[in-house]
Each structure stands twice: as C-alpha cells, then as structure tokens.
Amino acid sequence: MRNQFEKQLQQLNEDLISMGALCKEAVADAMTALLYSDKQARQKAFLTEYEIDHKERDIESLCMKLLLQQQPVARDLRNISAALKMISDMERIGDQASDIADITKYLENSELTQHVHIQQMAEAAMGMLTDSIEAFVKKDLLLARKVMKQDDVVDELFNQVKSELITAIAEESDQGEICIDMVMVAKYFERIADHVVNIAEWVEYSVTGEHKAHE
C-alpha cells in the first residue's frame, strides 16, 4: 500500500513538471506570436492551453484519489494540497498565454512591439516562470525566493510600457486601438508573473510548511 502511494506521489511530481513545461511552451509561443507575427506559434499557444486544461483535470483527479484513498498526513498532505493550488495557477498562466496569442491577431505587422518595452517584460516573466518550475523540480528554496523578488522588475516594466503607450496614443491617436491591445498584452504578462509568484510560494510551502501570503 505504502509502496503504491509512493509511486502515485512520484507520478504527481512528474505530472506537475510536465504541466509546468506546457506552461513554458504556451508562454513562449505567445511571445513568438507577438514579436514575429507568427501565426503557427499563435495556433500552438491555443492548442497548448487546451493540453494544459486537460492536464489540470488529470492532476486534480490524481490528487483527489490520493487524498481520499491514502488519507495522507504532514509533508505528503502538504505536497498534495500545494499541487492542487499550483495547478490552478498554471492553468491560469495557460489562459493568459492564450489570451495574449488571441490579441496578436490585431497586432500583426505592427511595429509597436519594437517601440515599447514589451519584449523585455515578456522575457522577464518568462524567466520567472522557468525559475519557478526549476525551483519546484529541485525543491530549491533560494530560487523560489528569487522568483518572488523578480516580480518587482515585471511590475516596473509594466509601468514603463503603460507610459510608453500613453505617449504613443497622445502622439498618434489613430494608433489608439492597437496601443490599447498592447496594454492588454502587457497586463497579461503582469498577471502571468503574479501566478508565477504564487507557484514559488507554493514551492516554499511544500518545502517549509510555511506560506508567505498567509502570514
């Protein structure tokens, strides 16, 4: 029984890692669609979001099974409940990547991406995502905490992008609509970074038993 339980926990860990990899893929595709008006990447972001949703449901069922059949305690219980929380953040990252991909339809061949700090912002969010998954895989507390701090960088870039876009609208108001679309894209990257911070906090919780946001 115990042996089977450990196998299932191992399975859960692997599933989480592969769901994290899917999130990275979706965000990377959304970035490519945005920066290079790449239609294939856009389509891939949608498909990956679909896969992420599917994965979420699988992991959810596995967690429910573990909770009900094994009645885990202490660290195991913590890992399972952290997993349940983490997957809902991952699922939302998938949603946001797909939302970004959706908006790129309206930004095709626009040069706006080169005039505002959206690439830097996207890369910063992507870097945080990569680090949070690594922190999870390696149970690396320091890396998880680094991720939490990096959020300020994304927030600052978001403010910068917003003010660049305000200037762009003021200078050329017939560009207004695509500027507003770009604000949305920036907002989604900012949200992605927020969910990544949550993931990092759940890594911390599963390692230490303490959860920052709940203190």
Add this chain to the structure above:
Amino acid sequence: MRNQFEKQLQQLNEDLISMGALCKEAVADAMTALLYSDKQARQKAFLTEYEIDHKERDIESLCMKLLLQQQPVARDLRNISAALKMISDMERIGDQASDIADITKYLENSELTQHVHIQQMAEAAMGMLTDSIEAFVKKDLLLARKVMKQDDVVDELFNQVKSELITAIAEESDQGEICIDMVMVAKYFERIADHVVNIAEWVEYSVTGEHKAHE
C-alpha cells in the same frame, strides 16, 4: 439513501443560489466603489470575494462527496458536473469584482466615469448576471438564452468605452494613467459578462443535456 441523496442535491442547489447572490453583491459593490468613490463598498467587494472563494471550496467538496458516494447518473450527474463548472465561473466573477474594486483606489474623485460609457457597461454586465442566476434558479431556458445574446451589447459598449478613452488620452495625455486604469475596469466587466455567458450555458446544459460551446 436515495432520500439523503435528494437532500444533498437540494443543498447543492441552495448553495449555488447563495454563491450566485454573493457574486451579484461583489459586482454591485465594485460598481458602487467605481461610480461613487465609495471606500466602504470597495472594502466590501474584497470581503465578499473572500466569501465566494470559501463557498466555492464548500460546494466543490459537496460535489466530490456526491460523485464518490452516490455515483450519480443521467440528469443528476449532469447537474453536479454543471455545478462544478459554474462555481469556477462564479469564482472568477468574484476575482474580477475584486480587481475592479482594487483599481477604484486610483480613480477616486475622477470625473472620468461620467465621460465614458462605463456605467452603462457595468449595468449591462450586472443585468446579465442577475438574469443568469434567475435562469438557474427557475431552470428558465429562454432567460438563459437571452443572457447569451446580451453579451453582444456588453462587447459593443466595451468598444465604445475604449474609443472614448483613446480620445481622452489623445486630448489630455496627463490623464493617460487613469484612462488606462479605466480600460482595465472595462476589460474586467467584459470578462464578467463572458463568465456570465458560461453560467447561462451551464444552465442550458443542465436542463437540456446539450452544451452550446461544445457543439
């Protein structure tokens, strides 16, 4: 056993109705906070969002219990799975109401709300929400379908608000930041309407067994 099962289904129905009522409360509070710079309403929106999250978890556990212990089939199974879907839309409505409330901090005493069609947009979204809850309570298919159609009105108002805000930024770029905040508010109302459409679709599904978005 059957009798207890029916009691539990009744409980589920009541819980969903009260979660819907909480959503209406949160959105109404966010609207009040926005239109009248009302700090108390803002605070209430946050508290209600917290209650909504709590309610979601309660309903989720009840559904899991029903699924596992009662192995429901046909219409009962449909109702329970529709409930599970509906609560995640309701939970996001709570999130968005709280996001709107959060932004109202930056819009205090601004007259912008009077110069763009944000009140109309908020009222349209709120009307849809009220109707979708009523459609659920009364299993009213016609009302559910009316809700689905109303989404176009909100989308149109969203476009109008966006273009009003673009003009506002172009005319007075030092108002840019609060205009961008207002775009976000409008986006959240648009998202609320999307989730309300989902709720209406789940009402249709639980009554007819057919789900529009999946056809």
